[in-house]
Amino acid sequence: MECKDILSCFEEINAYCSGEPTGYVLIVNTENYTSFHDILIRLQTDATKDCVLVSEHCLENCLPNNIDDIIEIIKQDGQYVLAGLSQAVMLEGANALSALVKKLLELPIRGHAVVLLEHAQSYLRQAVAADLRENRKMVLVSADTSPLPRILLVKKASDCIGYKPKGSIKKLLSYLETLTDDTLARHPEISVVTSFGKTIFGNAVYSVNEYGGVYLSLVKAYPEIASGTMEAYGTEEQWRNLAASMERDRSFSSVLDAAFGKSDQLTNKLPYEYQMGDSYRLWLLWLGLKIFSVKDNRYLALAVSHSESSGELESHIYMDLLDVDLSNPDFSLYFAERKLLIDAMPENLICTDRYCSLVGKYEKNAVYYLADLTEKEEQEFLRCFSTYSYTEDEIRKAVAAFPSLSLYLKPFAFSEANLKLPEKDSALRAVFTDYFANYKLQKILNRVFPEHLSKVIEFSEEQPYTKLLPRSSFISKMPRKNTQLYFLDALGVEFLAFIQAKCEEYGMVAEIAVGRCEIPSITVNNKEFYQTFPNDIYKVDDLDELKHHSQVIDYQKCKEPVHLFRELEIIDSTLRHIQSGLVQNHYERAVIVSDHGASRLAVIYEHEDNSPIKLDEKAEHSGRCCPCEENPQIPYAAYENGFAVLANYERFKGGRKANVEVHGGATLEEVMVPVITLTKKPDSIEFCFVPPVIELKGKEVATLTLFSNIPLRHPRLFVNSIPHDGVFVEDKKHISFSLPELKRSKRDCFADVYDGDKKMVTDLPFSVQRNVGKDNINL
Incomplete structure (x- = not known):
């Protein structure tokens, strides 16, 4: 029924x-x-x-x-x-x-x-x-x-x-x-x-059905797990550990919050977790990035989306940039975010080697995929520069990912402020500026430009370095009280742009003077500063040791100039040491002095001199100078202090080839040396005219003297939009300006002060006064 x-x-x-x-x-x-x-x-x-x-x-x-x-x-x-x-x-x-x-x-x-x-x-x-x-x-x-x-x-x-x-x-x-x-x-x-x-x-x-594993239970119990994961994302043990945590915290987001803090800040935790190396926490963090996605780092989001396990993530962080074409509008963003991630993570040599072995598929464009993260990438970067041809704009674009190298390549302008020359030779400042800009470019490209070689040969006969003041002329005038002298063996003027930039970053004022060392450019002939500072010298041998005795970097084994990165690190470390001393008031000023510079181009040129001079195979200085009882009358060599000294890029026959860089010769990079005085930057920068009144007398040109409590490199004054270059008076804090257009009295005048192209102060007041009353008429 x-x-x-x-x-x-x-x-x-x-x-x-x-x-x-x-x-x-x-x-x-x-x-x-x-x-x-x-x-x-x-x-x-x-x-x-x-x-x-x-x-x-x-x-x-x-x-x-x-x-x-x-x-x-x-x-x-x-x-x-x-x-x-x-x-x-x-x-x-x-x-x-x-x-x-x-x-x-x-x-x-x-x-x-x-x-x-x-x-x-x-x-x-x-x-x-x-x-x-x-x-x-x-x-x-x-x-x-x-x-x-x-x-x-x-x-x-x-x-x-x-x-x-x-x-x-x-x-x-x-x-x-x-x-x-x-x-x-x-x-x-x-x-x-x-x-x-x-x-x-x-x-x-x-x-x-039988129980299919803890993962299926998690999926059934928690929508967060069901919506964003697959069972293959974890092992049975990992899922079981997570299940135990979720029994306690009741949700996956709560588990993440308990482990790492806010679940929307997981990206920031990733480098730390790689440092700690806890595989379960790394898996948990990766799973969180998978489920909640990455919103604050698009490159990491790309790597996470491509990874199918936490163990794959690191490889994808390293490698996935290689799948992004340079023309992709997001390439620069991906590159920058990848660099920040890898820089914060422990170095993975296997991933780095693999990345560098595959980046070559982009041929000359490979340089845009490389950064200063590891020595391997640095070497690959420089290998590309040695292999392919690049315009100067392409070079500067590529080195942007290498901040220290970018600062190194900045031009350093030799000016009246840092290089004293007879007035008839003042044009040499621009010549030297161009010379070292080209020298640095050739150093990283690992080649010698024909036009530069011609200039070197020309200089080998003209010997323009003789126009410079000797280093001793600066050292002898240095105040010794509250001064610490730093002797950087083999520091050349090629590094001055880098040093200037780093000093500004570290809050130091750098007063630079450039002179010449004694010929030949070897240490034994260039230590007169020990007499002025017999007990207050902090010697840094690392640069010279790197150039001559490196067990790792050898031109015969590694042609790329990878040592340049280490040179910059050594200089940077010294500057930070000086900054610490100044901040802690261990001294009022530090003076960096060098015995000589060094030449990379004389090493990579690899030509022997045709003169009859031949060195013993155990001879020092890599063939750049040779003891001679009398002047051998070689046109491209100087004769000083009983040595024949090559001023071109050749080396005398015999002797050892240089490992990395060479000195002893008379090229500009070997002979020109800096003397750098470093002090703390004042808490406030002050400018004023001393006196603030220009007194017009007869037909004399109006002259205005500016005082700055920090040294200026290229002081300029703009009055009524007319530019005027300054001339240093006695020191680098007083600058005289000639203003021939000012011929009448005027009460309220104003000037803008520049250091090169950088505006330092606006509307600095001064006045013009003529002694004869009838001419006291405003402009």
Whole structure:
């Protein structure tokens, strides 16, 4: 019989139970869990009926294989309700459920027994179709058909993340007997702890699966994990550790916050975690970047998106720039962000070697993919410069990723402020400026330009360095009190632009004077400053040692000028040492002095001199000078202090080839030396005119003297938009300006002060006054 609702169902149940025993059970079936639950609850509250639940008659950790024994209970006199049969038998399969229905229909009993089934309607209808008389033995309750739950077999309760599993098959049956549609909607999958495997339930009506790992449990429990991950992202152990953390913190974002702070700042934590080297924390951080994505570093976002495990991320950080074309509008951003990331991370030599081995596919453009992150990249960068041709603009664009090299290549302007020359030779300042700009360019390109070589040959005969003041003329005038002298062996004037820039960065004022050393340019001839500062010299040998005795950098083995980076590091370290001394008031000023410079181009030129002079193979100074009793009259060589000294890029025959750089000769880079006085930059920079009034006398040109408490390199004055170059008076803090256009008195005049192209002060006041009253007319 079919019933449209539970009320009708109970009318049938009451009629069956109140009548005389029929000798058969009344089967009540519903396809709906809520209906089943409501019927069972109502029958359980009926004190006249003895309710038998299959789950209560099963052993704790066994399958329900005692069904026949349970059915025997309801065959006795009395009124019984039996529930849970169909749930238990459905674990066996459809055939078992069909057999159960047949057995119940044929079961003889003495009293009354109501058997509640669920999801057995199709089997009951088959029985009715075979024998219409069976219809009187059943009640089919109409209702929406509930879907069957899925059953997951787990070995231990800890495998279940975010919820508590059923502890045994017995507890599973009990749960199924009380299931409702609402409960099913919230938990469509039921986990049960059991030692049984999936094969035992191979024919089950339910969908039964074994536990597939902690990852699947995480996915089911936490939407964050489900939306942004794959199981392959972690090992079983990693997922299990995460599961334990999430049990405590309840969400993945909370786990990240507990481990690293705010989850939106994970990018900043990455370099530190690589430094610490904890593989689980690195994995957790990478997983966070995967799930929440990277919003503050587009290059890292690219590397994270390409990585399929935390172990791959570092490689992608190193390598993924190689997949970005130089024409990509985001290339510069990717490059800068990659550099910051790798610079903060521990050096990975394997990734670096691989990157440098593959970057060559871009040929000459490979230089734009390299940065000053490792010695390997520096060497590859310089190898490209040695291999391909570049315009000057291309070179300067490429070296932008190498800040120290970029500062080194900046031109240093020789001016009246730093290079004293006879007036008739003043044009040499511009010549020297161009010479060293070209010298530095050739040094990093590892080649000698023909036009530069011609200039060197020309200078080898003209010997323009003789026009310079000797270094001793500056040293002898240095104040000794509260002064620390730093002797940088082999420091040439090629580094002056770099030194100026670093001094400005470190808050120091640099007063530079350029002179010449004694010929030949060897240390033994150039130590007169020891007499002026006998006890206050801090000697730095690192530059000279690098040029002559490096065990790592040797031109015969490594042609690229990679030593240049180490030279700049040595100089920078010395400047920071000086800065520390000035800040701590160990002295008021520091003076950097050099004995001589050095030439890289004389090394890479690799030509021997054709003169008859031949050196012993153990001779020093790499063939740049040779002891001679008399002047050998070689046009391209000087003769000084008993030495024939080459002024071109050749070397005398015999002797050892230079390792890195060479000195002893008379090229400008070997002979010109700096004397640099360093002081702390004043807290405030002051400018004023002394006096602030120009007194016009007769036909004399108006002259104005500017005082600056810091030395200026290229002082200029703009008055009424007219530029005027200054001339230093006595020291580098007083500058005289000639203003021939000022011929009449004027009270309120103003000037703008520049150092080169940099404006230092605006509208500095002065006035003009003529002694003759009748001419006191404003301009």
